[in-house]
Amino acid sequence: MVLPFTGLGLPKATGAAAPSRAPGLARKGAVPAVAPVVTPFTVKMPVPQVLQPAQTTATADIYKMVIKPAATEIIPGVATQVLTYGGQFVGPTIRAKTGRAVKIVYGNSLDMPANVHLHGGHTPATSDGHPMDLIQPGQVRLYDYPNKQQGATLWYHDHSHHMEAEHVFRGLHGFYLIDDAAEKALRLPSGAYDVPIMLRDSAFDENNELLFFGDPAERTTILANGKIKPYFQVARRKYRFRLLNASNEHVFKLNLGGETMMKIASDGGLLPAPVPVTEMVLASAERVEIVVDFARYPIGTRLELSNGSDPVLRFDVTKNAYDDSLLPATLRPLPAMPAATVNREVRMNFDLSGEAPVGLVNGLPYDPSRVDFQVKRGTTEIWNVINTDTFDIDHTFHLHLEQFRVIGRNGGPPLPQDQGRKDTVHLPPHESVQIQVTFGDYLGKYVYHCHYLEHSSIGMMAQVEIVP
Template sequence: MVKRRDLFKLGALAGGAAMIPVLASEDTGVQAFARPAGHRHHATTTFSGRAADAPDPFTVPLPLPPALKPAAVLPDADVYRVTTRPAVAELLPGLQTPVLTYGGSYIGPTIRATTGRRVIVHHTNTLDMGTAVHLHGAHVPAAHDGFPTDLINPGTTRTYEYPNRQAAATLWYHDHAHHMEAEHVYRGLHGFYLLEDPAERSLKLPKGAYDIPIMLTDARFADDGSLVFIMDDSGNRTTLLTNGRPAPYLPVAGRRYRLRLLNASNMRVFRLQLAGGEELVQVASDGGLLPAPAPTGTITLSAAERADVVVDFSRYPAGTRLVLSDTLTGLPVLRFDVEGRVRDDSRVPSVLRPAAPLPPATTVRDVTFAYDFALGWFTINGRLFDPDRVDFTINRGSTEIWRIHNSTSPIGVPHNLHVHLVQFRVLDRNGVPAGPAEQGPKDTVSVAPGETVRVQATFTDHLGRYVFHCHQLDHSSMGMMAVFEVV
């Protein structure tokens, strides 16, 4: 078992194959402090060292996460083994960064799954702190959802079973150990889980080498390459990373590509745009395909949101360099280097997955985000997270409308809401019907200051306790989370 003091110093042992080269590592340890009372996390409260210089853009290629190979293939399931362990990776060119990994890979390996075929993952924790794995966006039994206190204790293994009884979607898995999830995810405990189904395959969207997972994060680096983590320090996390590298480049053929965009940052909102406002065609959101393609010039993603877009690079002559940028910061995210045209049998049909009619709602609930000046923190319905308290009791089979209010005035902080277990439909924002990009299934929704967003979900079969929370993880780690129980 790896001790905390061994976590973050470069060691001499080599790790396994990874998307970004990694080494096993040791460490000096980090400080711990409490805020609010009773909540502990491992992070420095201040940083007085020298920050790393901003790296030059477009000097490194975009790495792609490795595909995780099954340890066993059963008649009705694929079985995987994953070990959570520290490593050292080159994130900034020429510097070594201590990270936390699933299986030695930064970012974690991609699991590919098929609707109706189970996936079983044996997760072993070699850290000296508890972890929990949440498959974000998945419809799973409560025992396998990664409830924040259902820990994989140090030196132990926990088995998660995923039935995959839902439509194709870009899902992702990440740590959810309260009150450590913010730091664990920030340091690298995240990976893609790509669920496919026959209906989606029949649409002939770009696939294989032309289907690219893109994970967006941000970070604050010390000049030795180490990550600086201070809770609620998002304003200083000024280096944008794409699949773990700063502003990489990707050679692309002159044809259509599917880009699976995931905002895996703790706090940041990305507003993505191709140079010149060139067209992006969104085909899917968090929970899968939209009813119809949604052409747009801009994709906005709050933390944990996903958008699958198709870009047709055949529109550009060979030699074109097309930059995808975050317009909120003006920083480049990724450069596409267009090469010659190749045969392209893919297409974007006018109908993707028609939305099912919404059943009538049986219950309406209010979820209010507010700042409690006495507690000095953000709350949901006036409370901080208590894993032993059930905040909402929901009858199995019921359909509910949740009215999500961001009442953080006068501070005026944007939040978002992630609901475990279900995919919901966004109904409206301040009474205005949801736009084309929010017509599909969602599990995370942004809520601006002063805004009320209504969503509707049906709680079908699984019983037990789940959580809903702000997915700005620095907020949820400090208690902006609540429990619902399906009975």
């Protein structure tokens, strides 16, 4: 639903300069990145604010948010221009409940179109944030999320076609967390001990502004909830951390210096049981949840969460605390899926024959007027998704609307990072993944694409239509 901007109590914002509008891959080498000089672990990692509803009804929570430019302090003592949901970088967190609807009215106070996609959300097509469903400047749009899915760590971000990569890079991203009663009964760490952490790469120019049109390989400054190498004070008790890779194109290999972390959830919610891990591979748009019990460590202990050998965040154990949370041996069953009745192939690669690269899915660039796959509602399918580029370049595959299961990789078994309900999966060079998905109750057109957003922005995206 698109409405005039006036009359809904959403103020028009002014301020920071608008981003440039040229679509396409980042212009490699156009402007060199300048690494900001920051003393590690001198800034506290913030936890994104939980947004409160503007109104509640018997069946829904209603929120209002403005898409607007702002200045924020990413580099200590320096104001950097960003784009935001609600004026915050990272955007405010929405906490939803399974079975209770959330309605969000977004007003666009930018001078260009924008929109919102609930990544991992099972939503009607009209509220999915389709790349061509835009909120024009000065307008508002109502997004309706029924939340007919189990508890999970989702996120929302811009998906306006050709501009999604730049908009997300400049800050249009935030957490959307769904809680459910069955999960609550497990007594996992909650409240202040349930902490969402958005990890992403970034690069800056000589004026300390975010550098989008540069070489993505130079995006070496990692942010944790919008800060560079922050610290986070913890008590001697269990914590639940919800980790999101919100980078446009980056793969994290996360470790806690060899210490064991208990992995409890993937993109679509809880795993059947906790899995002890010492490293986690997290590609762009993937999520993972872990429980860390800091009761094992004396006060004064400092533990670094690192990307390989590069620290991105330090946990400082500072006090004792009562802990009535649990880490059950059994979390949530993963029922068998119905038998697949259709098999499909999805090939992702670049066409480099012209002056500029073009992203392709099954040999074609994205065309919103074309339906690539037509799927009958209620059916289960297997898709073989292949990175067919002849040179070494990563992709990630994201399917809107439904969670899927990874049932194989390169003709063999899935990898540890493929466990559980997924909506995004990593495709390294020359690899393939086999996914199984059931298309449920919603009808309409949805996209699937590479979630290296520079790739989708120049065509590596296609469209599935769910029909009766």
